[in-house]
Amino acid sequence: xxxxxxxRERAELAPGAVHVPDWLDPSRxxxxxxxxxxxxxxxxxxxxxxxxxGGTMTARQVCLGRHWYPYGYARTAVxxxxxxxxxxxxxxxxxxxxxxxxxxxxxxxxxxxTAPGGATAAAPDPAPYDIALINFYDAEAHMGMHRDSxxxxxxxxxxxxxxxxxxxxxxxxxxxxxxxxxxxxxSGDLMVFGGASRLAYHxxxxxxxxxxxxxxxxxxxxNITLRVSGL
Numbered sequence: 492x493x494x495x496x497x498x499r500e501r502a503e504l505a506p507g508a509v510h511v512p513d514w515l516d517p518s519r520x521x522x523x524x525x526x527x528x529x530x531x532x533x534x535x536x537x538x539x540x541x542x543x544x545g546g547t548m549t550a551r552q553v554c555l556g557r558h559w560y561p562y563g564y565a566r567t568a569v570x571x572x573x574x575x576x577x578x579x580x581x582x583x584x585x586x587x588x589x590x591x592x593x594x595x596x597x598x599x600x601x602x603x604x605t606a607p608g609g610a611t612a613a614a615p616d617p618a619p620y621d622i623a624l625i626n627f628y629d630a631e632a633h634m635g636m637h638r639d640s641x642x643x644x645x646x647x648x649x650x651x652x653x654x655x656x657x658x659x660x661x662x663x664x665x666x667x668x669x670x671x672x673x674x675x676x677x678s679g680d681l682m683v684f685g686g687a688s689r690l691a692y693h694x695x696x697x698x699x700x701x702x703x704x705x706x707x708x709x710x711x712x713x714n715i716t717l718r719v720s721g722l
Contacts, residue, residue: 502674505687508661508683508688509594509682509683511594512677513679513680514680515681517679517707519679520679523651523713524653526580527625527653530553530555530625533574535571535576536571537551537553538568538572539551540561550626550695552625552626552627554577556576556622564722579621579622583620584621586651587620587717590649590681590683590717591646619719620646620649620719621718623716625713626714629710632698633696634696636660636662636694638690638692638693639690642722644718646685646719646721647683648716648717649681650714650717651714651715651717652679652680652714653703653709654707654712655699655710656678656702656712657698657699660672660693660695660696661684661688662694663692664688664691667692677702698711
């Protein structure tokens, strides 16, 4: 959004949880929307996730690299059409690594970070990202509080937002209830949560329909979540 009284600034919502507004420029957002449309086509395309208790997720999902199902990973769409999962593109994995470097770079564009005692050191290179979960939210969709705990890795989770603005709720590591922090995620925003916040409960209680950038050509919200499986 332009012409705001107070421009949005990057913020650490909790230790290890960083929000970077407008990380993706409009051109890159359009490229990602086009890619998501390709990934969403069958086989192993966009599906409704059925939960063990009998409910369904209101956000629909497609996976790359490995197929997530409640609560594990497989090489095929075991709760869909059974087809092999689409591969994780190298360029998308590299985008995840760049996101982590940018989110945690608190010093200079060269990647230096402040070390104990005031010295500087190179920021650690993030692990290779090998899983992507792409969730599509229509106007009525939401995501309950949950933890991304099915991976054998403590590498940060990378979340990219496209389309409609949402309310993102970042909670704590102990309970689905308070304390939590709500932040508005708009198209192009980046959220990274790792370290002490890697297993924090989080969710999307609300999507604001009709708020996507006009030039994006998307009605609804796409969330691209990148993870390191450790598998």
